[in-house]
Amino acid sequence: MKSGKLRSVAIGVIAASLCCMGCLSGTAEAQVKYPTKPIELVNTFPPGGPTDIPARIVITELSKELGTQITMQYKPGAGGMIGAAYVSTAKPDGYTLVWSSSSTISAPLLEKEAAAYDPLKDFTTIATAVVIANVLTTNASSALTSMDVMLKVAKEKPGSLTCATPGVGTTPHFVLEVFRMHGINVIAVPTKGGAAAATSALGKHTDMGIHLYSAAIPHVKSGGLRLLATTDKMVQEPNVPMLKEKGFPETSGLGSLMGLMGPAGLPKPIVDQIAAAVRKVTQMPSVRKALEDAGYTIDYRGPEEMAKKHAEDYKIVDALAKSAGLGKYAK
Secondary structure, eight states: OHHHHHHHHHHHHHHHHHHHHHHHHHHHHHHHTOOSSOEEEEESSOTTSTTHHHHHHHHHHHHHHHTSOEEEEEOOOGGGHHHHHHHHTSOSSSSEEEEEOHHHHHGGGGOSSOOSSOTTTSEEEEEEEEEEOEEEEEETTSSOOSHHHHHHHHHHSTTOOEEEESOTTSHHHHHHHHHHHTTOOOEEEEOSSHHHHHHHHHTTSSSEEEEEHHHHHHHHHTTOEEEEEESSOOSSOTTSOBGGGGTOGGGGGOSEEEEEEEETTOOHHHHHHHHHHHHHHHTOHHHHHHHHHTTOEEEEEOHHHHHHHHHHHHHHHHHHHHHHTOGGGOO
């Protein structure tokens, strides 16, 4: 009887142990199985633009690191909200992600009615990869030889200077709104995109232009445009002053920080795996060079840092939208 009971107990212990081992094995297996199929990365703007270039550079190596194909899907429209909204409602399994930019955060704030998604609640932040600055430019022959000279002229003759922007509600437009909050009145002249804003300054149709650095590169290299200031530190132009250094701290959230996000509820092991891969990729010399040559600066931030930065930028843009009377603040 006793031996039978001992045998039963032993069998039970062995069975329990095997069961636990199976559970542990299953957990580990579940973690290493991601990804098992291609990942869909949604770009919220059309091909060939300033969000597409860095995304393609990054995912070429990221797909190798993750061991699966990453396919770019373009879902442009509504200032980037169509694509972002699509991802916000996707299954949180790591196979539908969005290449986020400043527009992902700011666009909903420009809607008069409730936006299609909440940029701080409807996504899981994964990692940022790059930032591209908005730069204040002028024709190289202009009398505005520096940011200090520009500010002096703007203070002495309020409203006398004009500046081309890619349009109302864009981050470049918000830079001019920051100026206005600090008593610097520069007249905004909306154009059809960053390239048009750059050529406006180049052709002296406006005194200045403000737009992404990528739109300025060919004109700066040719000697046609002068850089007066930037929203973010750039490795390509280390001597150009940052706007926050000139008394405009609110501009620190007005460059375009880009990276990866998924729907809310994305499992932490998947987030950590992708974030680690992004970190590794952005440290590769070949990737860094390709990005910097295109006008971007590496700015890696993990999930928590990315979420914190988004919250800070959201607060800044909300205040600027209120000051400008845009979105829900429009009368």
